[in-house]
Amino acid sequence: MSNLIGPVEPMALANHPVKGLYFIMSGAPESIDIAVMSYTRTLRITLKTQKDLIDEQKFKLCMVKAFEAVSKASMEIPNKTKIK
Numbered sequence: 259m260s261n262l263i264g265p266v267e268p269m270a271l272a273n274h275p276v277k278g279l280y281f282i283m284s285g286a287p288e289s290i291d292i293a294v295m296s297y298t299r300t301l302r303i304t305l306k307t308q309k310d311l312i313d314e315q316k317f318k319l320c321m322v323k324a325f326e327a328v329s330k331a332s333m334e335i336p337n338k339t340k341i342k
Contacts, residue, residue: 264296280304 269276279297282304291306307317 266299268298278302282306 264279276297278300279295280293280302281295282293283291283306289308289311291304293304295302295304305321
């Protein structure tokens with residue numbers, strides 16, 4: 259786990275612009291895998307679960323509530339540093 263900010267400037271590979279970055283573990287024995295990455299000030303979250311392990315609708319509702327709580331809390335934190 260890391261608290262480093264991902265790239266804030268757009269990147270290109272072989273002169274092709276990179277629109278987004280995602281990553282996920284494959285072949286891991288975990289029942290649930292969550293990967294979080296930021297790129298150009300956009301947060302991307304990837305979720306992978308074992309088939310039929312979690313009720314999809316309940317999981318989605320819990321994730322939406324959690325994201326809303328985190329977003330609300332982050333808006334209350336004063337911005338003391340500015341990313342250029």
